[in-house]
Amino acid sequence: xxxxxxxINSIYYQLELTAKYCKxxxxxxxAKIGLPISLDEVVTLDxxxxxxxxxxxxxxxxxxxxRPSTGxxxxxxxxxxxxxRVADTKNNRLIRKIILTENGKQTLSLIxxxxxxxxxxxxxxxxxxxxxxxxxxxxxFREILKQEVELNI
Amino acid sequence: xxxxxxxINSIYYQLELTAKYCKxxxxxxxAKIGLPISLDEVVTLDxxxxxxxxxxxxxxxxxxxxRPSTGxxxxxxxxxxxxxRVADTKNNRLIRKIILTENGKQTLSLIxxxxxxxxxxxxxxxxxxxxxxxxxxxxxFREILKQEVELNI
DNA sequence: ATATTATTGTTGCAAATGCAACACATTAAT
DNA sequence: ATTAATGTGTTGCATTTGCAACAATAATAT
Numbered sequence: 001x002x003x004x005x006x007x008i009n010s011i012y013y014q015l016e017l018t019a020k021y022c023k024x025x026x027x028x029x030x031a032k033i034g035l036p037i038s039l040d041e042v043v044t045l046d047x048x049x050x051x052x053x054x055x056x057x058x059x060x061x062x063x064x065x066x067r068p069s070t071g072x073x074x075x076x077x078x079x080x081x082x083x084x085r086v087a088d089t090k091n092n093r094l095i096r097k098i099i100l101t102e103n104g105k106q107t108l109s110l111i112x113x114x115x116x117x118x119x120x121x122x123x124x125x126x127x128x129x130x131x132x133x134x135x136x137x138x139x140x141f142r143e144i145l146k147q148e149v150e151l152n153i
Numbered sequence: 154x155x156x157x158x159x160x161i162n163s164i165y166y167q168l169e170l171t172a173k174y175c176k177x178x179x180x181x182x183x184a185k186i187g188l189p190i191s192l193d194e195v196v197t198l199d200x201x202x203x204x205x206x207x208x209x210x211x212x213x214x215x216x217x218x219x220r221p222s223t224g225x226x227x228x229x230x231x232x233x234x235x236x237x238r239v240a241d242t243k244n245n246r247l248i249r250k251i252i253l254t255e256n257g258k259q260t261l262s263l264i265x266x267x268x269x270x271x272x273x274x275x276x277x278x279x280x281x282x283x284x285x286x287x288x289x290x291x292x293x294f295r296e297i298l299k300q301e302v303e304l305n306i
Numbered sequence: 307a308t309a310t311t312a313t314t315g316t317t318g319c320a321a322a323t324g325c326a327a328c329a330c331a332t333t334a335a336t
Numbered sequence: 337a338t339t340a341a342t343g344t345g346t347t348g349c350a351t352t353t354g355c356a357a358c359a360a361t362a363a364t365a366t
Contacts, residue, residue: 005265006199006203006265007195007196007199007265007268008196008199008200008203009288010272011287011288012175012178012272013175013196014288014291014292014295015168015171015172016172016175016176017217017295018168018172018291018292018294018295018298019168019169019171019172019173020172020217021217021298021299021302022165022166022168022169022298023169024298024302024304025165025298025301025302026165028301028302028303042160043160043161043166046160046161047161049159050159050161064170064173064174112158112159112160116157119163119165122297122301123297123300123301125293125296125297126290126293126294126297130290131164131294133290134164134287134290134291134294135162135164135167137279137283137286137287137290138164138168138171138287139167139171140278140279141171141279141284141287142167142170142171142174143278144275144276144278144279145171145174145175145177145178146174147276148178148181148275148276149174149177149178150181151177
């Protein structure tokens with residue numbers, strides 16, 4: 001366990017480093033294929049599409065942004081007509097429920113295929129099975145971390 | 154491959170999400186054990202300890218910060234006496250070579266054991282072998298990404 | 307020779323981010 | 337009944353971050 005003498009060799013830092021490359025790849029992707037919205041906004045639409053309508057704070061907890069940032073992203077998406085926000089209640093609390101519009105769904109679908117096309121050009125030095133296993137391991141690992149960190153969102 | 158219809162299910166986004174939790178854990182760690190320097194500064198010292206003395210730009214490429222940010226971190230570390238910067242040349246270019254001081258080495262060693270102690274308290278729901286394999290997969294994956302993204306550092 | 311390009315590091319500004327404080331409503335406690 | 341605590345969302349500010357431009361020097365090209 002020699003490597004444990006260095007924090008930078010820990011799984012935590014290794015994940016952070018790798019995620020930075022993912023972020024760079026994302027910026028490069030947006031720049032090259034010219035999306036009409038930011039990648040954060042894509043993620044937001046995608047999260048709504050997968051999980052259904054929800055309030056802002058629940059969304060914030062899923063995409064791991066603070067409430068102000070989440071609000072700003074939603075403002076931008078609403079201006080563009082990709083979502084609407086309607087007053088609703090949840091446990092007797094007044095919330096602003098976010099709803100994907102048809103336009104939003106169609107745009108997301110279009111963007112998703114563009115992204116997919118771009119990403120498929122990246123050489124897969126890891127096999128599909130290995131990537132799949134990696135995805136699952138990362139996901140399992142994240143579940144453990146979830147229990148350790150307090151979010152304050 | 155149903156999940157490939159969503160960008161948020163891609164390995165890229167999954168890694169980003171997980172890394173965010175790692176970052177939260179890092180902030181929590183710093184807050185609780187009270188380090189004398191930021192985690193970015195710890196990473197910088199650790200990188201120097203592992204790779205030996207180097208110039209600022211090479212360091213920036215390793216820790217994945219832009220040049221101004223790297224410079225600022227080094228200013229802070231130099232003020233505290235953990236590094237010194239000496240004029241040197243590399244390929245006939247004038248560079249500022251960063252050198253870890255004895256004080257820096259000792260402090261890093263102290264911090265590292267504190268961090269290790271803190272991290273060991275986290276329940277290892279994944280076995281040591283699985284973490285090790287995960288670390289290797291993540292590292293392999295990062296190497297592929299390195300070839301795809303242009304860094305501009 | 308002169309101009310162009312490349313490398314290293316700094317400065318300064320604009321954009322993004324995080325966070326505390328507020329507003330408002332509801333539930334729980336004393 | 338009053339107070340305190342919790343949940344939701346917004347505003348405003350301070351910090352961080354990223355990025356372009358600059359300075360200085362050296363290699364390369366024309």
